[in-house]
Amino acid sequence: MFVKLENINFKYANNEDLILNDLSFELPKGCMLAILGPNGSGKSTIAKLIMGLLKPTSGHIYIGDEELTEKSVNHLRKKLSIIFQNPDNQFVGVTVKDDIAFGLENLKVERSKMQEAVNQYAQMVDMSEYLDANPENLSGGQKQRVAIAGALAMQTDLIIFDEATSMLDPKGTKEIIEMIKTLKNSHQKTIITITHNLEEALFADKVMVLNQGKIVLEGTPREVLKEKTILEASGLKLIDGLFLIDRINNSALEESQKKVLTDKLWELTFKM
């Protein structure tokens, strides 16, 4: 197991509510997990706990085989990276190349290697032409791509996308989703993607639905998508394909026909 959460309870200091309630899950190395849930369900809180930015009120978190504690956090963080929701608020550098290098500078990477890495990862996210550009002149999608380059350059084992597309226009969203897909298919990283968009969860290995700090559903995308009532109760917008499947199942068609049609639809849904 690469990430393991054990009986996590969490409360913010200034807030009486129990934001996470006895939460446990684990994620094997190289796997991709999608965490779904409505706004305020505690998704970002989970991400920050894994990154060691917050400390659980009770319970344990393990990264690799090591427990995440105040002592181990600085060293374990070198294995972790995260892309946040707001493209502006995570752009630390004054220019693109400064921002890609920021993490490497903290890791005390040698200058020549750093320059190489900056060029390499800028190219990977297709931002080579903008190395000297400053964030004011970039689109949201471009800024998120720079953030991804910065995370990849640090060569971490785990990468978390915390609603990384929710503030982007459709074009930017598509670019980032494509990037996550490519990353997944390279099988080199453990990925956690947090979203309230079902489509972004379709290509994950495992999906987890969170509501009010509790896991209400867990399984493969196919298994989870079948639980229409729970998904709707968790405030998630169903994707079009599911409505059609529903219609077909409730229609007067023969069972064999239903099966052919729904199978085809599932297949198409997952090809998206």
Add this chain to the structure above:
Amino acid sequence: MNDNIVFGQYIYKNSFIHKLDPRIKLFVLLILMIGTFLVPADNFILLSIALMIPLIAVIFSKISIFKYLKSLKQIVFVIFLSFIFQLFGNEGGKVYNIPINFSYANLILAVLLIVIFFLFRKYLPFKMLIFIGLVVLIIYLLRFPLIGDPFKETSIHIYEKGLIHGTFLIERILIIILASTTLTLTTKPTDLTNALEWYLAPLEKIKIKTSIFAMMISIALRFIPTLFNETNKILKAQASRGVDFNEGKFIEQIKQIVSLLVPMFVISIKRAEDLADAMEARCYVPGEKRTKLVKMKCKVTDYLVMLFILTLFILLILIRCGVIYAL
């Protein structure tokens, strides 16, 4: 694309001055500042040599002279005031009498000129300079009673010493302003921060975390333009809801400004929290040693410039101490 305009005044040009190491430029500025105050009082020859240095830099920087004038414009009034103080605050040397004859025609002309100036102020470039010129012109015209007899005759005394002191002071200020403007026009703010951090680095040895200050400056440089954009957005949003920041009673205006400040505060605090998370997540530990992507490197020209400035400076000190009597 204006990718090269980062923040502040920096203007990209491919010039020898731009390419100088920011540490050297900072050093030259510092030496010039100290130097202009070490020049013996009223020694115009030495001060003019000092003035040559920023002038040469201005010419070599390939940046339009108007950019420099713009930065001078903002302090023309201060320069003018200090000149006036010096002019009337010093007695000695030759006396020049400027007769002042108040006649009605002169007074009416003066008022007329000033009214015209204020009417057309909007369309004039270099307003302050023109205004100062106008005042000088009016005083000059008071020499001649235009029509009729003056009802009061008096005169202003100007002493030679006042003139000399005043001019000396202007030249001093000019040197410092030109030099610092050249620095900010030709150096990226980030490079300047790096240079500053380099100079402060020895303080790390006595456990003063200068790297944290440098990080703070660079974060500020990063977010000031973003903050500007955000303010504009909020202003526009409120304008579209009918809020007019220029109208209404005083209380209304206060309310409107608060309605701008509150969202700015909320957004900035959220931003600061997010940024802190993002930096920490990327392994930033305040005060810890970091490597740097950009390396500042002194080239031959940098050393030559430094040598040149140091030589001049040492000569100046020798003159000051009376070792050299040449000038």
